[in-house]
Amino acid sequence: MSVLRPELTIALLNERGGEYLPGYLGIEIINLAPNTLTSRMAVKKLHIAPNQFLHAASVVALADTSCGYWIKQQSAGSPERAASKASNKGDRK
DSSP: OOOBOTTSOHHHHHHHHTTSHHHHHTEEEEEEETTEEEEEEOOOGGGBOTTSSBOHHHHHHHHHHHHHHHHHHBOTTSHHHHHHHHHHTTOOO
């Protein structure tokens, strides 16, 4: 079961990303609950490649930010956080 860190609110996560790439791209966290993080990014011209398609890096930035914030908001003692740390070390049990 996921345990949320109460000090890491949606507002705080959005504020922390404000002056960095997530803020520049308009990435916004809109829901945070056990085992769930929902984000969005309004597509603007800056997200579009010269060929007029959505640039893949925009999608990757949205996914990477969402995953990173989800891991960050997990309690240090939660099974999800422990599994994340183990997989980052290449120690899959």
